[in-house]
Amino acid sequence: MTITQLKYVLAVAENKNFTRAAEKTFVTQPTLSMQIQKLEEELDIQIFDRSKKPIELTSVGQKIVSQARNIVNESERMQDVVDQEKGFIGGEFKIGMIPTVMPTLLPMFLKNFTNKYPKVQLKIEELATEEIISKLNEGHLDAAIAATPLMQDKIKERTLYYEPFVGYVPQGHRLADKTKISSEDLDLDDLLLLEDGHCFRDGVINLCKSKHSFHNDSFQLQSGSFETLIKLSNEGLGMTLLPYLHTLELPESQNQKLRYFTEPSPAREVSLIYSKSELKMQIINALYDVIAGVIRGAIRFQDVKIISPLK
Structure with a gap:
């Protein structure tokens, strides 16, 4: 058993394909396959179920991969110790x-x-x-x-x-005339959010402390980018919140729509x-x-x- 063989096993487990695994490890596919087969013969087990497409780990293969990951990680840490x-x-x-x-x-x-x-x-x-x-x-x-x-x-x-939240409020919005806003001013029903899975979205929802779900009858929209949220806000579809660093390079026309929070300003760590x-x-x-x-x-x-x- 060698560290190289274990690295090949991990590559196949990650890519679920011998050819892609060989490309990732910079060896030929026959070389990689032969080394994995030698390891399986040495251990007298089958690590991969080659009849499945994509390739799957056997039950014992899953345990082997878990242990192989620990061994490979620890072997690579030897150089870290020296450095x-x-x-x-x-x-x-x-x-x-x-x-x-x-x-x-x-x-x-x-x-x-x-x-x-x-x-x-x-x-x-x-x-x-x-x-x-x-x-x-x-x-x-x-x-x-x-x-x-x-x-x-x-x-x-x-x-x-610590990065403060900043409100982006379009003209005609109910908060447009305010020089500063507070968390009590926010309403999820007119707040454009990032799509689910973004921690910034979760922080905004926690800031609103709202127990209810969306009930806007016209549309329900979530985006993966702040740029899209800004464009939609400019169309009058609601306000949004931005992280402070994102506001530093906004053009002057958009800077005028920024509303900072009263202190203490809500922020993310x-x-x-x-x-x-x-x-x-x-x-x-x-x-x-x-x-x-x-x-x-x-x-x-x-x-x-x-x-x-x-x-």
């Missing part, structure tokens, strides 16, 4: 970011970080919070940036910043999160310092009230 001991800041680092943070935050820090730490190869994925938690626990991510608190026993949270057993702490600390340094100049709000993304 940490030497203080080396480099190598591959896989990071996930939620969709409502990535478009605004990533351009703010990425160039600074890569210039300062050129030996780090960042691999960045846009992922929903549930996917981030799963990938962190399985060792597929080294760290992530997400709205917190998440209340996960195995995950460490380091707060990067955004954190750098990682497994409590993570060893690449030299890269995590470097990433934290760069992001925190950049964000201090962008968000000056002090008096905020944190709205949890959890339902």
Whole structure:
């Protein structure tokens, strides 16, 4: 049994196809198949049910894959131990970011970080919070940036910043004449929301503290992007809420429609999160310092009230 064989098993389990798994691991399909077959013969079991399309794990195969993932992860951590001991800041680092943070935050820090730490190869994925938690626990991510608190026993949270919510109120709306708004002014029936699955949406609903469901007779609409929500709001279909960083690059015509909250302003907590057993702490600390340094100049709000993304 070798680490390479276990990596091939994990690749097939993830891709459910021998050809795609071979491409992902940069070997020929016959080589990959032969190595997995040798492992199955050594263990005297069948890991994959090859008669199914797509390929499925057998019951014992599921247990093998779980153990193989632990072994491969631990083997890769050997280099992390050496790097940490030497203080080396480099190598591959896989990071996930939620969709409502990535478009605004990533351009703010990425160039600074890569210039300062050129030996780090960042691999960045846009992922929903549930996917981030799963990938962190399985060792597929080294760290992530997400709205917190998440209340996960195995995950460490380091707060990067508190980002206020900002109202976007179109002309003619019942709140258009207000200079500032409060959470009591909000009504889910005329509030355009992100689609289900976004933690920012959950935070907005928690802010409204509404027990009732939507009952707008004309339409029910949820979108995957703030840009779409702004366009619909401009058409007079309702107001929406935006994260503060998203408002920084809006044109002047849209800035006039922004309404800030009375203090304490509702805000979300955004954190750098990682497994409590993570060893690449030299890269995590470097990433934290760069992001925190950049964000201090962008968000000056002090008096905020944190709205949890959890339902």
